[in-house]
Amino acid sequence: MWVEALDLVLQRLQKSKLDFEKIAAVSGSGQQHGSVYWKNGSSKILSSFDPKKPLIDQLRDAFSIKESPIWMDSSTTEQCKAIEKAVGGALKLSELTGSRAYERFTGPQIWRIFETQPEVYQNTERISLVSSFMASLLTASYACIDQTDGAGMNLMDIKERSWSKIILEATAPGLEEKLGKLAPAHAVAGLIAPYFVERYDFNKNCLIVQWSGDNPNSLAGLTLNSPGDLAISLGTSDTVFGITTEHKPSLEGHVFPNPVDPKSYMVMLCYKNGSLAREDIRNQCAAKSWEVFNKFLQQTRPLNGGKLGFYYKDHEILPPLPVGFHRYVLKNFNGESLDGVSECEVKEFDPPSEVRALVEGQLLSMRAHAERFGMPSPPKRIIATGGASANNYILSSIATIFGCNVYTVQRPDSASMGAALRAAHGWLCDKKGNFVPISCMYMDKLEKTSLNCKLAATAGDQELVSKYALLMKKRVEIENSLVQKLGRL
Incomplete structure (x- = not known):
């Protein structure tokens, strides 16, 4: 192939x-x-x-x-x-x-x-x-x-x-x-x-x-250069990644050498159920139409009335759970406190709630595991890439749940852009006879804008961000229970 x-x-x-x-x-x-x-x-x-x-x-x-x-x-x-x-x-x-x-x-x-x-x-x-x-x-x-x-x-x-x-x-x-x-x-x-x-x-x-892997190349293509920045790649597998100057061992997530800086590391979380899970719910609940899918996101309110979903078409990496769909309705959830809040498992949601439960569930999982992995909270900014980064409704949900502005780049295939930049970087290092920082290749304007990043969604209401933090905490509790019951610890 x-x-x-x-x-x-x-x-x-x-x-x-x-x-x-x-x-x-x-x-x-x-x-x-x-x-x-x-x-x-x-x-x-x-x-x-x-x-x-x-x-x-x-x-x-x-x-x-x-x-x-x-x-x-x-x-x-x-x-x-x-x-x-x-x-x-x-x-x-x-x-x-x-x-x-x-x-x-x-x-x-x-x-x-x-x-x-x-x-x-x-x-x-x-x-x-x-x-x-x-x-x-x-x-x-x-x-x-x-x-x-x-x-x-x-x-x-x-x-x-x-x-x-x-x-x-x-x-x-x-x-x-x-x-x-x-x-x-x-x-x-x-x-x-x-x-x-x-x-x-x-x-x-x-x-x-x-040559290198697609995820390291995406980091290079987005020119992430600050430990406060995060990137989210929305593709067949969803990934969250950033950079750090030290390696902190963890039981989840990954640490790789930074592909363009030998003195730092790339940190990454990976989810197997990304775009294929979104397409599956689109096909089942939104008439196989992204237009209908986005309409459902518009007409449902943030927090989804306390409806939480876990959607795994394939054996998931993070958390380690087998194939299966799990839906819960939180009782007495008002976004102010978790006191008295309990969950009830149900077999299905109505189609609009299903769509929002999927999107919010994926993003809440990203935020929870990113924070647990030591990534910045809130990030200074998020750069979104991958096929679904063209969906403004999903980008708006990212901004609201993470509590920061979300940017996109001119082209969503950051991995190929990163490969091209790395080719030029390797050529420059070979010409100089030793390693030189990749930033030496950029013009001042280009470097400051991270390859012309464009503001796509703003953080918005911080009160809502705090409510999502509570919803995230409850989701983690349910997730831990599922892992204990079904997953590999």
């Missing part, structure tokens, strides 16, 4: 008369937590691409497993438990790698493949992430995994920026050789391969800068 996408994109750019000769550097964004298993001998296939043939035809026999695990994988619970036990517990693993063990992370996935398909593991020469896989295609040699994306594997010592020996040894034999080395996100992976020079007329001196 990724090979076909690369060929297709290059063909379309070629038809648009883009002058590839003028491109000085290329980087890119890969879906985090996806992995690729190269079969023994595939390095020879990589190094001998024929420019007269499409890549897909030359790579059909290059992989030891045809369907690699991606971020939607939930099959590695036992391996997660084993990894945490190997290092002394979940918090110790978070201290070491930046996250406790998660099913979608590549380390547990490798462990499971080694246990259940040992012949596949033995026949694997190299394991790439999606990001390093794409960089490998462009350089026609195995590219390093970059340190930022590598932190999303439960295998890397986040402080040392190197593979953790204790985890590698526990996961599978000979794993370090199959993973290769780690590299800083701003490093150059190599020159573009002759295949692309001859087939698409790239400049032979074009640099391939390390």
Whole structure:
């Protein structure tokens, strides 16, 4: 799929008369937590691409497993438990790698493949992430995994920026050789391969800068540079992220190296049930129409009359809960106090209340876990990105629930913008011969406006923000009860 996408994109750019000769550097964004298993001998296939043939035809026999695990994988619970036990517990693993063990992370996935398909593991020469896989295609040699994306594997010592020996040894034999080395996100992976020079007329001196994951690239694309700022990406999976100067271990959320600043960290919360859950409720309750969906948001009042919903089409990451919908009505809730407030579980809401319960529920969860993770409360501002950031009604709900202004950028695909900025940054670091701050690339005006951020929604009534804080507290109580009853602690 990724090979076909690369060929297709290059063909379309070629038809648009883009002058590839003028491109000085290329980087890119890969879906985090996806992995690729190269079969023994595939390095020879990589190094001998024929420019007269499409890549897909030359790579059909290059992989030891045809369907690699991606971020939607939930099959590695036992391996997660084993990894945490190997290092002394979940918090110790978070201290070491930046996250406790998660099913979608590549380390547990490798462990499971080694246990259940040992012949596949033995026949694997190299394991790439999606990001390093794409960089490998462009350089026609195995590219390093970059340190930022590598932190999303439960295998890397986040402080040392190197593979953790204790985890590698526990996961599978000979794993370090199959993973290769780690590299800083701003490093150059190599020159573009002759295949692309001859087939698409790239400049032979074009640099391939390390590719990284989509979430780190989004942080780079939004140019977050203040610990008081937050970004919310509303996509297939919803994410909340910001930056910090220190790593504080936690049992939820993730810490990665900052892709554009080796001295700081990126902190992130991830929710599996994002846009797909919103689309599901739209289809069920709003006649498959976003116009009707937004109309229901308009006609229902904030706080939704104390109606709270938990909507999980897929096994959720945060909180760790299985597939299922849970609806509650709070009795005696007036937004002033939780004294005397109780909850009653119900089977359904009316369609307008269902829509608001979904949107408010997702955002209240984001706020609650962000505060518990040590992110600023309230944030100085929130920058929204992703497909649903084009929905002004959702943006207005974010501003009201978090109690701060919400901004959007000119283009919602911040991951691709971040990849382009990182390509330029890597080129600049290579030219200077050492790391330089990415801010050196920006004009004063551009830097101050964070790539022309536009005010999309204002914080509004602080009294309402306080009422949402009480609703959030009650939601957390119910969530904790659900986790104790259904989830993995």
